[in-house]
Amino acid sequence: MSRGEDGEQADDGPQDPDSKKLAPIERKPRLLLMGLKRYAKITGVRYLVEANEDKCRSGKSSISNVVFRKMPPQDTLFLPTTTAILKESMHTFMDFQVWDLPGQIDYLDPNFDPDSIFGGVGAMVWVLDAVDNYMEPIGRLTETILHLQDSYPFIKFTVFIHKIDSIADDSREDVIRDIMQRITDDLYDAGLENPPINYYGTSIYDHSIFEGFSRVMQGLVPQLPIFENLLNTIKDRCHFEKLYLYDVYSKVYIASDTTPIAGSAYELGSDFIDLIVDLSEVHGWHRGNTQDSKMKAQQIYIEECGFEADFTQPVDPEVQLAESQVINFKGHHLYLREINV
C-alpha cells in the first residue's frame, strides 16, 4: 500500500497530460481558500506585500499544506506569506483544485477580473483567525459574500473559525457563536436573510481541520446522496453502527451514513488508517516473488465501527485490496476495507 506519492499533487499546468486530454483544468470544481490580513491598508492596490504584518495571517497555506501535503502542523510556523495565487490540482477520489489566495490582494477591486477567480468556483472557505481581532475580516467577508451573491449564486460559503486551539476550551463555543451572530446580523442588515454559510471551528493541531474540510469537500461531490444511500443500506444490512467513506491520502471523508451517533468515530477512523499505513510501511516491503499490484494515487477505504458482524466473505484473490479488523476493544469493533485502488 502506498500513500500514492507519485503524481497526485502535480501543480496544474501543461505537464499534466491527463487533465489536458480530458477537460480544461478550469472546469474542475474549484475550492478557494480566502482570508484576510489587515484590510485598512489595502486601497486599490492589487498586490501589496506587507511582510511585517505576519502576525495577522489567518492560516490558509497552513491548512492546505497540512491537509493535502502531510506537513506536520508545527512546521507551518516557517511558511512564508503567500504573494501570488497558489493553484494546486488534486487527483484523489475526485479531481479538484485548491486555490490558496494571498491575503493581500483586493479581490473586489473593480480593475480585477472576478471571473478568472470566481467563475467555476464550487466552494469558498473563508479562514477567519479566531485569535486575532476579527471585526475587520468579518466586514470584509460579508462584503465579499454580498458582492458575489448576484454574479455567482452557486458558490457554497464556509467559514473556518481557525486556530481554535489557541482559545481556552470553555470559551470556544462563545467565540464561534459570537462570530456567527455578527456575520448573520451584518448580512441581514444588508438584506440577505438565511445566507448559505456553514461554520466550523478548526485547528491544524487536531482532527478538526480534516473534519471541517471533509464537509466542504462533500459539498463538491455531486453523487453525495447516492453514496449516502449506499452507506445507509450497507449499515442496515450488516448492523453496523456507523460507516465512513474515506480518501486515504488526505483522510478527508467523502461521505458517511446519515444516522446521527453520539460523538464522532471520524477521528478513530482516521487513526485506524494511520495504523494501516504505518504497518504497511514496516511490513509491506517488496518480497520479490509475488507480483505486486500497481498502486495508484487514488485509494478509497471504507471504515465502520459497529456491533458483532460476520466479516468473513469470499475475497477474490485477483483483486488485492487491503482489509483490516480490530475485534473487541471494550465491546466495539472496527472494520476497514479498501474498495478502489
Place this chain on the structure above:
Amino acid sequence: MATLNKMEKKKVLLMGKSGSGKSSMRNIIFSNYRAKDVRRLGATIDVEHSNIKFLGNLTLNLWDCGGQDAFTGTYLTTQKSHVFSNVGVLIYVFDVESRSFDRDLATYTSITNALAEFSPSADVFALVHKIDLVNPEFRVKVVANREAAIQEASGPFAKSLKVFGTSIWDQSLYKAWGSIVNSLIPNLDVMERYLWGLMGETKAEEITLFEKATFLAVMKVTSEIGKKNPYPDRDEKMSNIIKTFKASLAKFTGDTAGPDFCEKFCISAPKFALIIEELTKNTYVMVVLPPGEAEANCARLNIGIARKRFASMDVLSGQEHDEGQDEGSGGN
C-alpha cells in the same frame, strides 16, 4: 520446574540527574502516557516505587529515584545499603543537553561504585536521553562519544554496560526498554522453543511476542524470508505504532488506556498479512504472513492451539502459584 513457579521480583533502579527524563519515560512505558503528556510532570521527591507486573509472576520493582543533588547525596550515604542491595538492573539516564557532563559522569561513577559494592551482578544500562534535541546527522556520533566516556566511568560494569540513545518522541525509547526488560526475563529459551514450534506449523515470516501492558517486544523468531525485512528496528516501531493506536482507542471509548489493545487484530494487504492476538494473560503474539486467506486461517488455528501450550508456562500465564501450591501447573 521449581524455579519457574517462584514469584520473581526484580529491583530496577532508575537514576540520573534531575530533569533528565526518568519519570517521563517511566510513565510512557508503563502508564500509557503519550509523549506530549509528560510536560506536566513535577520533579520526583525521594524515590517513587512502583510494582509492575510483567509477564505474570515476574514483577518489576521499579525505583524512580529523584535526581536532585540532595536526594542523590542520601542514596550514597545514609540509605546506601537500602538503595543498592538486591538490584537486578540499574538504568542511568544522561541528559544529552546537560552542560555539565563531567559532573554527571562523576556522580555516575559514585553510583556504580555503590552498586558494585552491594549488587555486583547487576546489569547496567546507560541512556543518552533527549536525543531528539540533537541534529539527526550527528546523533550516532554524539551517542558514540558519550558511550566511550560513560564506559570509562563505569568501573567494574564497563564490560557488560549497554548504552542507548533515546527520546520520548520516537521509537528509540522502546528499543532501549525492550532490551532492558529482556535482560530481566527468565526462561527465554523455553519461550523461543515454543515460538519455533508455532512457526513450523504456519507459513509465518516472523512471530513476535509482545508484553501486553507495555507492548514491548519480548521475544521473536524469524524465517529466512522474514530476515529480508529492511527494517531492523521494526520491533520498537511496532511498539510505538500500537501504543499510539491504543491511545486512540482509549480516547474513543473514554477509558484511560488500560493494558488491553483488543482481542484480535488482523490486516490482509497486497504484500503481507498480519495477525495480532492475545496469547496469554500477559502477552500478545504477532504473526506476519505472506498474503492470502488460507495462510491466515491456518495461523489463526495454530495460535489457538499454541495458546494452551503457552498457558502452561508460568512466567507467561501469570497463574497465581502463591507459596508453592503446585496444582494447576498444567499437566506437564
